[in-house]
Amino acid sequence: MRSIRFVILVLAAAGFCLAQQWEVGGGAGFGVVPGVPVNSSLGSATTGFQSGVAFGGYLGQNLYRRLSGEVHYGFMQSNLRLQSGGTTATFSGQSHVVHYDVLLHTNREDSSAQFFVAAGGGLKIFRGTGQEAAYQPLSQFGYFTKTQTLKPMVDFGGGLKFRLKPRLFFRVEVRDYLTVFPTEIIYPAPGVTFGKMLHDIVPMAGISYQY
Numbered sequence: 317m318r319s320i321r322f323v324i325l326v327l328a329a330a331g332f333c334l335a336q337q338w339e340v341g342g343g344a345g346f347g348v349v350p351g352v353p354v355n356s357s358l359g360s361a362t363t364g365f366q367s368g369v370a371f372g373g374y375l376g377q378n379l380y381r382r383l384s385g386e387v388h389y390g391f392m393q394s395n396l397r398l399q400s401g402g403t404t405a406t407f408s409g410q411s412h413v414v415h416y417d418v419l420l421h422t423n424r425e426d427s428s429a430q431f432f433v434a435a436g437g438g439l440k441i442f443r444g445t446g447q448e449a450a451y452q453p454l455s456q457f458g459y460f461t462k463t464q465t466l467k468p469m470v471d472f473g474g475g476l477k478f479r480l481k482p483r484l485f486f487r488v489e490v491r492d493y494l495t496v497f498p499t500e501i502i503y504p505a506p507g508v509t510f511g512k513m514l515h516d517i518v519p520m521a522g523i524s525y526q527y
Contacts, residue, residue, distance in 0.1 A: 337377070337378040337526055337527070338375070338376065338377050338378075338526070338527055339374075339375070339376040339377070339378070339384075339386075339485075339524050339525065339526045339527075340373070340374070340375050340376075340524065340525055340527075341373065341374055341376075341485070341487060341522055341523060341524025341525065342371070342372065342373035342374070342522050342523070342524075343371065343372065343373075343487065343520040343521050343522020343523070344369070344370065344371040344520060344521070344522065345369075345370045345371070345518055345519050345520030345521060346367060346368070346369060346370060346518070346519060347367060347368055347369075347370040347392045347393075347394065347516050347517070347518045348367045348516075348517045348518070348519075349364050349365040349366070349367060349394065349514070349515065349516050349517070350364070350515055350517075351363060351364040351397070351399065352364050352497055352510055352511030352512075352513070352514060353510070353511045354398075354400075354457050354458070354504075354508060354509075354510055354511075355508065355509045355510070355511075356456070356457055356505075356507065356508045356509075357507065358456050358457070358508075359400060359401075360400065361398060361399060361400035361454065361457045362398075362399050362400075363397065363398045363399070363457065363458055363502055363510055364397055364497075364502075364514060365394040365395065365396060365397055365409065365411075365514075365516075366394065366395040366396075366397045366406060368392060368393030368394055368395060369392070369393050370390060370391065370392040370393070370518050370520065371390070371391055371520075372388060372389050372390030372391060372413075372520075373388075373389055374386045374387060374388040374389070374524075375387050376419075376524075378526075382420060382421045382422070383418065383419070383420060383421070384418075384419045384421065385416065385417070385418055385419070386416070386417050386419060386434075386436075387414075387415075387416050388413070388414070388415050388416070388417060388438075389412070389413070389414055390412070390413040390518070391410065391411075391412055392410065392411045392412075392413070392516065392518065393410055394409050394410055394411045394442070394516075395407065395408055395409050395446075396408075396409045396444055396446070396460050396501060396502055398453075398454040398457055398458055398460075398502070399454075400454055400457065403453055403454060405452060405453040405454045405460070407444055407446040407452075407460035408444070408445045408446035409442070409443055409444045409445055409446065409501065410443050410445060411440055411441060411442050411443065411516070412440070412441040412443075413438060413439070413440045413441075413469060413471075413493055414438050414439050415436050415437055415438025415439070415469060415471055415493075416436050416437070416438060417434045417435060417436030417471065418434070418435060418436060419432045419433070419434045420432060420433050420434075427479075428478065428479045429476060429477065429478050429479070430476070430477045431474070431475075431476055432474060432475060432476075432477065432489075433472075433473070433474040434471075434472065434473050434474060434475075434489070434491070435470075435471070435472040435473075436470070436471055436472075437468070437469060437470045437471065438468075438469050438471070439466055439467070439468060439469055440466070440467050440468075440469040440493060440495050440516075441464060441465070441466050441467075442464060442465050442466075442467065442498040442500075442501045443463075443464040443501075444460055444461050444462045444463055444464070444501045445462065446460060446462060447462070448460070448461065448462050455505065456505055456508075457504075457505055457508055458502050458503055458504050458505050458508060458510070459502070459503045459505065460501075460502060460503075461500065461501055461502070461503055463500060463501065464501070465498050465500040465501060467495040467496055467498055468495070468496075469493055469494065469495045470493075470494050471491050471492060471493045471494065472491070472492055472494075473489060473490050473491035473492055474489065474490070475487060475488050475489025475490065476488055476489070477524070483525055483526045483527065484523070484524075484525055484526075485523070485524045485525075485526065486521070486522075486523060487521070487522050487523070487524055488519075488520070488521045489519070489520055489521075490517065490518065490519040490520070491517075491518050491520075492515055492516070492517050492518075493515070493516040493517075493518065494513060494514070494515055494516075495513070495514050495516075496512060496513065496514070497510050497511060497512055497513065497514045498514070
């Protein structure tokens with residue numbers, strides 16, 4: 317009797333797993349990074365990262381009727397920046413994000429369009445990839461470094477998914493990736509402090525396939 321019950325439970329679990337719908341997708345967009353204030357007695361300035369292209373992919377699972385989970389990877393071209401008055405100093409850079417999100421869908425699964433909100437967390441890798449030089453403009457505020465650092469990250473956002481074919485979707489969304497400012501990459505000059513938090517706002521559009 318116990319063996320029969322065990323077989324029934326295994327078959328039920330297998331059926332449940334097969335019933336879950338998986339989704340794989342990717343897209344491209346543009347990252348917008350608002351500057352953070354530089355606190356210094358030498359004048360006003362801002363620092364952070366320039367806007368740049370972004371792209372990535374994800375694997376998702378529809379867990380319940382209105383709830384799903386997704387694992388994401390994203391790449392962003394993020395050149396380092398210092399700005400004061402009419403002077404801007406830059407340095408090549410990039411960032412990578414890996415995160416898991418929970419999505420809440422506001423429409424039925426079989427709808428032609430689904431609105432969703434998303435929130436999650438993960439890690440963001442910042443990399444300075446330029447060539448360091450003995451002299452850098454605006455060095456009285458900070459220094460660009462050719463190094464990398466890893467920061468914990470939270471993200472949130474939302475979007476809209478359109479059904480193109482029974483299993484094919486077009487998706488538009490926007491995410492805000494929030495981290496502590498990476499002072500290992502843009503190092504404050506003595507007596508200078510930077511704003512604490514960094515936002516990276518990324519609108520994207522892409523295609524996904526459900527199976």
